[in-house]
Amino acid sequence: MDKKHIFIxxxxxxxxxxxAEAYLKEGHHVGICGRDLSKIPAYMKDQYPFMHVYELDINDRKKVNETIVNFSKGRLDLVIANAGIASFKGHDIPDFDNVFKVINTNVLGVMSTIEASLKVMLPNKKGHLVVISSVAGEIGLPRVGQYSASKAAVTKYCEALAIDLKKYNIVVTTILPGFIDTPLTRVNKHYMPFLMSSEKATKLIKKSIDNKAIRYVFPRRMKWLVYILSIMPRRLYRTLMGLVASRLT
Ligand SMILES: NC(=O)c1ccc[n+]([C@@H]2O[C@H](COP(=O)([O-])OP(=O)(O)OC[C@H]3O[C@@H](n4cnc5c(N)ncnc54)[C@H](OP(=O)(O)O)[C@@H]3O)[C@@H](O)[C@H]2O)c1
Structure with missing residues (x-):
């Protein structure tokens, strides 16, 4: 079997x-990173000898570059820029410390990941870049404008990058999930329409990556809801989302 080098x-x-676990089960070399490695279930370290773990804050551009290049050993088939944060504070006055944190991590962290990946992929004239964006980037969500802005930025960046990198045989896939049941959303107290299990979401995301999709928006009902919200008259959008925001605590 051809063991791919995949960094997430x-x-x-x-x-x-x-x-990561889905790719490890297929026998690939998988590099994963995060700031708190103690969150990785202990059984995985014994079960998956091809799992490579790195303590890394993606806000550290230099270290992101070093880590991904070192992991690759000259071969990098797939990189999934997934790390991201969200923060729902339930308040309409922006917390600018949080705004800068979200933009730095979700936008510049993704850029650093892409920068590092291209150091290997461009000379190899081969590779697949995946960015986990969000449907939140398709509309300006009240109270989490920084999250919407961060995801809009990476979605548009990838849209352009996909065109620029095509001639270098590098595929760019943008994934836009709706609400998925993960630690990120478990803190939300508000209603999350069309909430999907992490297992189901992983299967769908992996399938779209395997198919080298350009853009994948899911769940389907969320895709349509967000589309309608994005094209409706802005005055109506403001009124509607203003009502939604007033119900949030
Ligand atoms: N769950 C959803 O409903 C949903 C919907 C749409 C899009 N998304 C996007 O999907 C991605 C994954 O989210 P999730 O739901 O799986 O959330 P999660 O369970 O909170 O996972 C987030 C991951 O990102 C890592 N991370 C955060 N900041 C980092 C940093 N500065 N440096 C390195 N790693 C960092 C975390 O690791 P450490 O804490 O160890 O650093 C963690 O592994 C995010 O980009 C999120 O915006 C999620």
Whole structure:
């Protein structure tokens, strides 16, 4: 079997961890990173000899570059820029410390990951970059404008990058999930429409990556809801989402 070299940022919990396990089960070399490695279930270290674990904050551009290049050993088939944070504070006055943290991690952290990946993929003229964005980037969500802005930025960046990198045989896939049941959303007290299990989401994401999709938005009902919200008259959107926001605590 051809063992691929796959690196996943934010593989210590949630979607990243589930994706890592799915690829490890297939026998690939999988590199995962995070700031808190103690979150990785102990059994995985014994069960998967091809799992490579790195303590890494993706806000550290230099270290992200070093880690991904070192992991690759000259071969990098797939990189999934998954690490991200969200924060629902339930308040309409922005907390700018949080705004900068979200933008730095979700946007610049992804850029550092792509920068590092291209150091290996461009000379090899081969590779697959995947970015886990969000449907939240398709609309401006009240109270979490920084999260929406961060995901909109990476979605648009990937849309452009996919065109630029095509001639170098590098595929770019953008994944836009709706609500998935992970530690990130478990803290939410508000209603999460069409919430999907992490297991089901992992299967769908992996299938779209295996198919080298350009863009994958799911669950389907969330895709349509967000589409309608994104094209409706802005005045109506404001009124509707204003009502939603007023019900949030
Ligand atoms: N769950 C959802 O409903 C949903 C929906 C749409 C999009 N997404 C996106 O999916 C991705 C994964 O989220 P999740 O739901 O799986 O959340 P999660 O369980 O909280 O996982 C987030 C992962 O990112 C890592 N991470 C966060 N900040 C990091 C940093 N500065 N450096 C390195 N690693 C960092 C975390 O590791 P450490 O804490 O160990 O650093 C963790 O492994 C995120 O980009 C999120 O925005 C999630």
């Amino acid at each position: 940022t934010g593989g210590t919990s949630g979607i990243g961890l589930s994706l």
